[in-house]
Amino acid sequence: MCGRYAIGKLQWWILQETFKLQQAATNLEPRWNVAPTQLAPIIRQRSDEELGNELAMARWGLVPHFWHKPLSEMKYSTFNAKAETAADLPSFRHAFRRHHCIVPAVGFYEWTGEKGAKQPWFIGLKDCDWFGMAGLWDRAEIEGTVIDSFTILTIPANDAMKRVHNRMPVMLRPEDCQPWLEPHTADIELILQGAPSDSLWIHAANKAVGNVRTDGEWLTQPGDGPQLTGLV
Numbered sequence: 001m002c003g004r005y006a007i008g009k010l011q012w013w014i015l016q017e018t019f020k021l022q023q024a025a026t027n028l029e030p031r032w033n034v035a036p037t038q039l040a041p042i043i044r045q046r047s048d049e050e051l052g053n054e055l056a057m058a059r060w061g062l063v064p065h066f067w068h069k070p071l072s073e074m075k076y077s078t079f080n081a082k083a084e085t086a087a088d089l090p091s092f093r094h095a096f097r098r099h100h101c102i103v104p105a106v107g108f109y110e111w112t113g114e115k116g117a118k119q120p121w122f123i124g125l126k127d128c129d130w131f132g133m134a135g136l137w138d139r140a141e142i143e144g145t146v147i148d149s150f151t152i153l154t155i156p157a158n159d160a161m162k163r164v165h166n167r168m169p170v171m172l173r174p175e176d177c178q179p180w181l182e183p184h185t186a187d188i189e190l191i192l193q194g195a196p197s198d199s200l201w202i203h204a205a206n207k208a209v210g211n212v213r214t215d216g217e218w219l220t221q222p223g224d225g226p227q228l229t230g231l232v
Contacts, residue, residue: 001080001110002133002152002169004209006122006220007031007040008106010130012055015104018174019043019053019181026055032219035212036061036079042150044101044137045181053181056137058101062151063140064091071142081136081151083170083192092151095136100183101150102132102172107220109209110165121164122205122220125171125195132177134170134191153192160197171195 009030015021026041034040039057046054062078063071078091086092107124125131137150154167161168170192172180179186204222208214218226 001154001165001167002108003036003079003110005034005103005105005108005133005152007034007104008130008217010104010106014130015041015043015055018177019055019102021055022052023054030217031215032217033209033212033215034060036077040103040150042101042103042135042137043132043177043181044099056148058137059147059149060151061149062091062095062136062138063142063147063149065094065138065140066090067140068142071147078149078151080154080167080169082167083134083153083155086136086153092136095138095151096183098183099137100180100186101135101137102177102181103135103150103152104130105133106130108133108169109205110168111210112164118207118210120205120207120209121202123161123164123168123200123202125173126199126201128173130174132172132174132180134172134180155192155194158194158197158200160200160202164202168194 012025040060042058081092087096107122109120111118111120113119134153135150139148153170157166157168180191206219206223208225209219
């Protein structure tokens, strides 16, 4: 599962070089607490006649192309999709076949413990300043408005991640991201094997990350809130 993640201070030029983006630069604001329903950057193949990739802002929580009712009537969660079943489920199968994307991140959060005393953890890849999470995107028109949206694919947790949760996103090193963007040629089984246990780092995060209104790099460090860390 992946319910919060951080883009951090990832800069446009890094994504431009990695994915050979041919478009005007986008100002990526530092973000350390991205939550479902918020807009976030994704990398996808261009949908026009031009070849190559593009960065686009999309809603986290996939809205299937066939959905035309108000978003408030969507009563099921689509911010994650199980890699084992996404190719067959009506909400995801169109995107799985045609619309792959990469969700750039510097880390993601997961929680352990009992309700009221949960401890968040921040997880990333060793020896990588950032990584890509394999995702799917789709486009729907609702009440005259076109909405691009995405989901993050998850797989069973590796041995390291099992200490925190039984599932994890598909984490790809920057140099391994491009094949996922090409659904007709991608070695999907290989890509969806995910990151090995010895490639992960996991450390405690600030409990304030549970509040979607909070943001800041201090959320990635242990603590109960900014008043204890001295950071705002």
